Amino acid sequence: MEIILIFISAAIVNNFVLTYFLGICPFIGVSKKVETALNMGMATTFVMTLTAAITWLINTYILIKFNVPFLEYVAFIITIASLVQLVEMFIRKVSPALFRALGIFLPLITTNCAILGLALFAVLREYNFIESVVFGLGAGVGFTLALVIMAGIREELEFMDVPESFKGAPITLLIAGMLALSFMGFAGLLSV
Amino acid sequence: MNLKTFKHGIHPTYNKEFTSGKGIENCPVPKKVIIPLQQHIGRPCKPLVKKGDEVTEGQKIGDVEAFVSTPVHASITGKVTDIAPYPYPLGGMVQSIVIQRSEDISDKTSNDFNNKENSKLDISSLTSEDIRLAVHSAGIVGLGGAAFPTHVKLSPPENKEIDAIIINGCECEPYLTADDRLMVEHSEKILYGALAIMKAVNAGKIYIGIEANKKDALSLIKEKSAHFKEIQVVALQVKYPQGAEKMLIKAVLNRDVPLGGLPMDAGVVVQNVGTAFAAYNALQNKKPLTQRVVTVTGPGITEPKNLMVRIGTPFSDVIDVCGGIKEGNKKVIMGGPMMGIAQSRLDVPVIKGTSGILVLMESDTIRDFYKPCIRCAGCVDACPMKLIPYRLSDFGRFHMTEEFKEYGGMGCIECGCCSFTCPSNRPLVHWIRIGKLRLREAEKKSA
Amino acid sequence: MDKRIIKMIVVLTATAVLSGGILALVYKKAEPLIEANRLRELKKAIFLVLPEAKDYKTVEKKGFNIYIGIDENGSQVGYAFVATGPGFQGKIKMMVGLANDMKTLTGMKVLEQVETPGLGNRISEDTFQGQFKGLSTEPEITYVKNKKPEKPNEIQAITGATISSKSVVAIVNKELKKVVKALKEEEVEKTYGP
Amino acid sequence: MPEIKEKKDDLLIVSSSPHIHTVENIPRIMHNVILSLFPPMGVSVYFFGMNALLLMLTSTVACILTEYVFQKGRKKEITIGDGSAIITGLLLALTLPPAFPLWAAALGGIVAMSLGKHIFGGLGYNIFNPALLGRAFLQAAFPVMITTWSAPLTGSIPVDGVTTATPLSLMKFEGQMTPYLNLLFGNVSGSLGETSAIAILIGAIYLLYKGYINLRQPFSYIGAIFVSGGIFWLISPDKYPDPIFHILSGGVMLGAFFMVTDYVTTPTTPLGQWIFGIAAGFLVVIIRLFGGLPEGVMYSILLMNAITPLLNRYTRPKIFGEVKVG
């Protein structure tokens, strides 16, 4: 039950993008088309889940064991960067088709703050291994959800008459604000 | 009565009362006719005459060069004065033969097309090949407006079995009454024509679809067809576009014509009542198609009429017969108000596909402004093809050809329901046409 | 291995070692300060919920850190403990002070919370926290809405933030029970201990 | 040399088909919607007095002015006459508590029109229902003010001029039920236009009769609330309210007939409309029963507004004659 709650909380109630402001860059940059958004979301979810697992291991078996908590950031960011590159290499080898669909997004993921944020949050909340992984998965699904919804809306924007000076990032931010307002409806959903 | 119909569609104001009670009159023989060498879908004809030649009414003056094509015939006796591109009611210029009327022919020359005498046609003696040949050499095309060569429709490929003929007596376009009058005045001829068409494709059944608002035609055709067991008259709900082939087939037989396919893919051939009438004339009287019924109507016409007009008669002559056009800004449309084509000049000739000449005053046709789409989904609920017109129109307008294709834009039959129903007055069909054009160009390019 | 790769490894290793070294140095300097900050905060909170305390000592019982407040005479003035639980939007962490009789609260202070600003986060305000001072813990603490509390075990919920208020009460009740149980066992051990 | 015709009036008009058009247009639709809002407006004035009237006036004027400023600023046609700004203003006011400060209502109107509508380009382009967006903004900005309810002037609840709880919060926090009859007629506390189910139904029936709304969305919305509310009720009748209470209380009725049926922000495809209604209805029950807030109508609709573009995209009807290839 706890696990399900962590998942729903990360995916919807405390959506990474809309309440923690994590992963805003790709949220603004890669949300122009639904298909790309979906692919990006899936790639990110995959990396997030993997990161959650590996950073947990690193934190537990290296940082805590050797009592070097101050290396946390360095260790995590390098882990993520290497992981993304490994995943990229792996996908390229295993499925060229998948690589073409996801590959271009992979370098973007390295600097996606949602991933580092995820690793840090998981440590902060003292999740165990399973919880960390579920948390990563939930956060990824939440990220994908927000990204796809945003992409759906932005596709519609093509036909709209947005004032010239608000085109691009400003309107995207405003829509994100409105989405965040809507997601407030879920507030308190899991604590009663 | 449980009337059959299809899903979606609209209910415009029909305005048929202008001409619905008026019998078909003979249009006086014009002084000059302009006969375009292409009055049908397909390849243009090759002229058989040259400048200065004398021709007689009914003489073949243009012959086919391909299968999907029909010959054209002189509609008056006289002299060929020019063979050159002339304005054409469907837009642009088309190579046409101009015939000046002989001096010995008067305006009132009898018009045996409008002969009300009913003579029976002996169909049993005809083979399907005979019928096809007669129809072809008479230059008959679909007279509902699309002008598709009839003999092509009557020659389905071997693998396509045709089991039913539908005779289209819907005339769902507002204002027009040509088919209605034809059914009332020449019901038996139409029935015989229909039987001949049935024989040509070896179908076993004829359905005659008539909208319920044409009560006279409906009861008359029912009565006259009572002793033909293969003919069934189907009363249809009054709804636009009931007369569109696919919708008619859906309503009468509950069959779906596959997207991008033809009625024959559903085992059906659909013919207009006018075509059946023309087929009768071709078989019984050996008359080629040189005249047709044209409804001249609309608020801008002084004296609306149903006229039997010779092909090639300039619009201005026909309009003059009806007392001319009223003062003011107006729009002259060939065909009905939903799918007809607005004319930029009145020297264009009546062609085989001219079912009506409609003159609307500017106030009847509001189209000069449009507002943003409010996504009321009225067009979605109106589209008989179940497309998403508001979205397709945007795809067309913004040249998003791939999306246009993905959303099935080519399936649009341009019936105009969406534009009609749009509360924001958006020219949806117009934009979808742009989309279709763009898509065709793009596909041509990539091919 | 060609030269380039060696150079790569050398550079990276050097960078990492260097940064690790520097970080270790900085950490060594900063760590005591951070720890001191933490303790200062803790002390402040304990003294706030146990107003008479001038000092405290920490005992660990059944996984709880219980802080025993001591006044200037060295006598025990009460217990303080950290209670944590789910609020409206996330974890609420607070310091709770308990009198020696274990039946009266001497104070409550919210340490961490992420409740709705301006609404739920008013649980950190003194008007709300102050209500817990002298609150009777038996029977269970309850809350009332839109009116003054009448019974000694009642507090008034914040208007518009019923859930946050409710959460605080629920957390205090739950954690209190555990702590009291742990303390009682300790006493039993003290008295009849082996 | 050809003669150049100067007098353009002599020329025939050419344009693309079709050449005739329905009599319907945007102002006509909007004005009818305004007309249909009269019953709930009247009831709110009856129960909540002058302040209700002032609230409606304030938010409407704020909406109209905002629209004017935007259209003037962008040098676009001024379309205040089409009535859409009035509808937004009225709907916003109808979702506010009777004692809501007027300045805040005006702010809500400005936000609704500017962020909710004109930033996207005006009528027809907005993603979120402007009235609800304005309300969501107010809810987030002034959570206390917007949950401070005053009792109706007449009715079963004794009038003592102080705040009371709405039937929903009574249910959620106190476990008290409100009689159905009160919910039907509206003599309970709540937002201006949400209290009386009957008044809303009268307006809705008018719109249905005129054909401006179809039953798909209201039916699926109310149906989904009834069914999902009913399931929880059957599971635990003591803990959860019965489905009829769900439907009659809060903003369900107003939402179902005036917001779920909003043209611009809801799906255009029939299937999409069904999904919209069902999902929004389900969300209402989830938020009401398990969320932190007593009411979920506003958020349910806003959330579904957000995925409407996706619904439109993925629920295209099968084209006539289209053969779905696997």
Add this chain to the structure above:
Amino acid sequence: MGGLGIFFAVFLSIADRKLAVKENPLIEEALSIIPGINCGACGLPSCHVFAERVVKGDVPVNLCMAGGKEVAEKLSKLLGIDTPDTEKVLAVVLCKGGTNESVQNARYIGEKTCEAANIGGGGKACIYGCLGYGDCVKACPFDAIDINDNSIPVVFYDTCVGCGKCVEACPRNIIEIHPDDQKLFVYCKNKDKGAVARKICKVACVACTLCTKDCEVEGGIEIIDNLATVNYSKCKESEAATKRCPTKCIYNDIEKNNTSKNFYVSRGKKEAV
């Protein structure tokens, strides 16, 4: 702790060695040379793709229409290859029958774009001529074309790079892309017979054949489909051919000299030529 550093270093260098960063710095430099307005005239999706492909050598350096010769030279210098000859190309509007010259047949009501008007019937009597709604103006990524008071597009030859977007946009195909050295143009596309064309437009080619006779080069101008057509393989410029044209629809090198953007703007949208 130092060990940890080494661990990461080794781990990373192994990882990095396996997937050495592949972004070629040349691409970045190439990108800084090309105009970067993503006009798409090269047929590639974006300037970045062009930069990538050009560095790889997949596409010629002179593919960038917007950049023209200058960019091609810079790119080839960067990549160390020879510049292929790039001709400067420009868009030419081949119709002069604006509202002052051509007959209006009907009043068009509807969407005011050439594309829509072309389908909707237009209204202009000449079915070959410019519709004047300015689709080409909207299509131009360089603001190098505008509609003048006579409803005919004017190309600014100091700004035009010959990307061909306007050609694509024009539904009546009256805009063509021509190399800079072609100077002789027949500014008409009407294929009607002389008598008909004369009736509907003052400046239509009436196929009188005078220019074909006057042209210095035999066969330099031919009448094809009732329209004088310059045969550029034989004749690129001819002053003589333009002299006797009865409708003044053939010119030799007049536009390019006087249509700069500044000139046009200074004349306040008045007819620039």
Add this chain to the structure above:
Amino acid sequence: MAPDGEVTLSKDFIKGLWKENPVIRQILGMCPTLAVTNSATNGLAMGLATTFVVISASTIVSIIKSLVPRQVRIATYVIIIASFVTIADLFLAAKFPSISKALGPYVPLIVVNCIILGRAEAFASKHPVHRAFIDALGMGVGFSWALILLGSIRELLGFGSIFGFKIMGAWFTPWIIMILPGGAFITLGIIIGLINQFTGSRTVDTSCH
């Protein structure tokens, strides 16, 4: 050359303030921009922390640029940046515990702030130390003022104060939304939109590379 050099330096500095402002023009570093700006103080603190990291990282990168092979460039930079972020984090926790608490996990997220890696990559690795320093300073200051502006507006409307000083009188009802996520997005969107409106320019669509 000397005067030219000076001009370049001041240009290097100025461009970060306005023309290439990371927040308003380049839409970079959005996470901290939005997350911590519920008060002007937090905005200032985050701005300073980021400025410290970007200056240190850019300077170091510029110093060692010739030593680092291209293949491990990014990795080295990331280590350097992460180290400085750790230092900044430890410093804040040691000296300013309350600010450290308010900024929470967003301090470590400076690591992935595209501004820093972006400056290191695009500028510091190609230019001499003094220019890299000035460029980073400009970027840092540009980032900071944008954050302070955003923080001030949100604090003013959300609490009625700026830098903790009460501005609004008792009549003012705080707009709680301004401190919430929704308010952050909306405020920044409006600020950028209005700036575009008045300067007549458009934001470049970018994403982190």
